[in-house]
Amino acid sequence: xxxxxxxxxxxxxxxxxxxxxxxxxxxxxxxxxxxxxxxxxxxxxxxxxxxxxxxxxxxxxxxxxxxxxxxxxxxxxxxxxxxxxxxxxxxxxxxxxxxxxxxxxxxxxxxxxxxxxxxxxxxxxxxxxxxxxxxxxxxxxxxxxxxxxxxxxxxxxxxxxxxxxxxxxxxxxxxxxxxxxxxxxxxxxxxxxxxxxxxxxxxxxxxxxxxxxxxxxxxxxxxxxxxxxxxxxxxxxxxxxxxxxxxxxxxxxxxxxxxxxxxxxxxxxxxxxxxxxxxxxxxxxxxx
Numbered sequence: 001x002x003x004x005x006x007x008x009x010x011x012x013x014x015x016x017x018x019x020x021x022x023x024x025x026x027x028x029x030x031x032x033x034x035x036x037x038x039x040x041x042x043x044x045x046x047x048x049x050x051x052x053x054x055x056x057x058x059x060x061x062x063x064x065x066x067x068x069x070x071x072x073x074x075x076x077x078x079x080x081x082x083x084x085x086x087x088x089x090x091x092x093x094x095x096x097x098x099x100x101x102x103x104x105x106x107x108x109x110x111x112x113x114x115x116x117x118x119x120x121x122x123x124x125x126x127x128x129x130x131x132x133x134x135x136x137x138x139x140x141x142x143x144x145x146x147x148x149x150x151x152x153x154x155x156x157x158x159x160x161x162x163x164x165x166x167x168x169x170x171x172x173x174x175x176x177x178x179x180x181x182x183x184x185x186x187x188x189x190x191x192x193x194x195x196x197x198x199x200x201x202x203x204x205x206x207x208x209x210x211x212x213x214x215x216x217x218x219x220x221x222x223x224x225x226x227x228x229x230x231x232x233x234x235x236x237x238x239x240x241x242x243x244x245x246x247x248x249x250x251x252x253x254x255x256x257x258x259x260x261x262x263x264x265x266x267x268x269x270x271x272x273x274x275x276x277x278x279x280x281x282x283x284x285x286x287x288x
Contacts (some may be wrong), residue, residue, distance in 0.1 A: 006076055007032070007033050007034040007076075008032055008033070008034060009032065009033055010030045010031065010032060010033075011030065011031060011032070011033050011077050011082060011083065011084060012021065012028060012029070012030040012084055012085060013028070013029055013030070013031075013077070013082060013085070013086055013087070013088055014026065014027075014028055014085060014086070014087045014088075015027050015028070015029050015044055015087075015088055015089070016087060016088070016089040016090070017044075017048060017089075017090055017092075018091055019090060020050060020052075020053075021046055021049065021050060021053045021092045021093075021094070021204060021272060022048050022049055022050060022090075022092065023049070023050050025047065027044070029043065029044060030187045031043065031077065032077075033076065033077050033078040033082075034076050034077070034078055034103055034169055035076060035077055036072065036073070036074045036075065036076055037062060037069060037071070037073040037074070037075055037076070037077070037080065038052060038072050038073055038074055040077060040104070041060070041062065041071040041090060041183075042071075044090060045060065045071070045090065045092075048067060049092065053092070053094060058120065059092065059093040059094075060090060060091065060092050060093075061090075061091050062088060062089065062090050062091075063088065063089040063091065063221050064080055064082070064088045064089075066269050069120050071090070082157065084182070094109050094221060098119070098120055099117045099118060099119055099120070099158045099164060100117070100118065100120055100149065100154065100155060100157075100158070101115060101116070101117050101156055101157050101160055102115070102116055102127070102149075102157075102159075102160060103157070103158075103159045103160070103165060104116070104127065104128070104136075104159070104160045104161075104162050105159065105160070105161055105162065105165050105171065106162040106164065107162065107163055107166060107167045107168070107169045107171075108164055110169065110186050111147045114128070118149065119149075120148070120149050120150040120154075121148050121149070121150060122148065123144065123145070123146060123147070123148055123149075124143045124144060124145050124146070124147055124148075124149070125145040127149075127160075129160070131164070133163075133164050133165040134162055134163070134164060135162070135163040135177075136160050136161075136162055137160065137161040137162070137163060137172060138152065138154065138158065138160050138161070138175060139263070140172065140176045140177055140178055140201075140264075141177070141178050141179075141239060141240065141263060141264060142177050142179045142180075142181055143160075144177065144240070147169065147240075147284065148284075151262065151283065151284050152240070152262055152263075153263075173195070173198070174224070174225070175188075175195040175198055175199075175200045175223070175224055175225055177201060178203060178239040179203035179205070179239060180203075180205070180206065180238075180239055180240045180241055180242055180282075180283075181203060181204055181205040181207070181237060181238070181239060181240075181241055181280050182203075182204040182205065182206075182207075182209050182211075182214070182236065182237075182238065182239075182278075182280055183201055183202065183203055183204070183208045183235075183237045183238065183239050183264070184201075184202045184204065184214060184215065184221065184233040184235070184236050185199040185200065185201055185202070185233060185234055185235040185236070186200055186202065186221050186232065186233045186234060187199055187200070187230065187231045187234065188200050188217055188223040188225065188226065188228065188229035188230055188231075189228075189230075190223065190226045190228040192226065193223060193225050193226035193227070193228065194225050194226075195225045199225060199234070199235070200221075200223050200225070200230055202221055202224070202230075202233075203229070203239070205280075206281060206282065207279070207281045208277060208278070208279045208280075209277070209278055209279075209280070210275045210276065210277050211236055211267065211269060211276040211277075211278060212269065212274065212275050212276050213275065214233070214236070215232070215233040215234075215236060215269075216232075217232040219233075221233065221249055222277070235266065235267075236266075236267045236269075237264055237265055237266040237267050238259075238261055238265055238267060239261070239264045240261065240262060240263065240264070240283055241260075241261065241281060241282065242258070242259070242260045242280065242281045242282070243257070243258070243259045243260070243261070243278055243279075243280055244256065244257065244258050244278065244279045244280075244281070245257045245276070245277060245278040245279070246277070247270070260283060261281065261283075
C-alpha cells in the first residue's frame with residue numbers, strides 16, 4: 001500500500017472517556033489516518049459530553065501510549081503511529097467557578113448585614129430569597145434581577161445595598177440611583193423636598209431615543225421623591241447597556257458609534273446638534 005493510500009485509509013480507534021462528564025466511558029470511532037488529533041477530538045467531544053457539563057467543562061487532555069497531548073494538537077493519527085484498534089483516552093475536568101465574598105446590607109426596618117461566598121455566575125435574584133420589594137444597589141446602580149454577578153464586574157469583598165420597599169436608607173441617596181438604559185439628570189427646586197437643589201436621576205430604560213428631544217424643556221419630568229415638576233434636563237448618560245449611534249468624522253462623513261458600559265458613563269451631545277439618535281440595548285442576553 002502506498003503512503004498516500006495509508007494516509008487516506010480509515011483507522012478504527014477505541015476511545016476511553018471519563019463519566020459522568022461524558023455520557024459513556026468507551027466508544028469506537030473511525031477517521032482517516034491523516035486526520036489531526038485536534039479534528040479527531042472535535043468529532044468526539046461535542047456529541048458525547050453530557051449536557052449538564054457542557055458549559056462548565058473547559059479542561060481536556062488526551063493520553064496516547066502514556067503520553068499527554070492537547071486536544072488542539074495538529075499531529076495526525078498517522079504521525080502518532082496509531083493503528084487499528086489502538087486505544088486513546090480523552091479526559092475532561094470541570095473548571096471550578098471562582099467565588100467572591102459579598103456583603104449585603106439589607107434595609108429592613110431593622111437593617112442587617114449578610115455575607116455570602118458565591119459563584120460569579122450567580123443571578124442577582126438568587127442572592128437572597130426572592131422578595132418583590134428588594135432592590136440591589138452598587139455604586140448608585142440598580143442591578144437587574146436577571147443579570148449575573150460577573151456582568152457587573154463585582155469583585156471580591158464588595159458591599160451591596162439592598163433596599164426593601166420604602167424603608168429608610170441612610171447609606172445612599174435614592175434620587176441618585178440609576179437603572180439600565182438612558183439616564184437624564186434634572187434639578188428639583190421644591191424647598192420641601194429631601195432632594196432640594198439636587199440633580200435627580202431619571203431612568204428612561206432601553207430603546208431608541210433622540211437625546212436632543214428628551215432633554216428639551218418641552219418634556220415635563222417629575223421628581224421621584226416629591227413628584228413635583230423638575231427643571232430642564234441638564235445632563236444625560238448611559239447605564240449598563242450597549243449604545244449605538246452616529247458621529248461625524250473628521251472629513252464630515254457619518255461614522256457608526258458603538259460603545260458598551262457595564263457601569264455608567266456620561267453622554268456628550270455633538271455641538272449644535274438638532275437631533276441625536278441613539279439606540280440602547282441589553283449588554284447581555286437575559287438569563288431567565
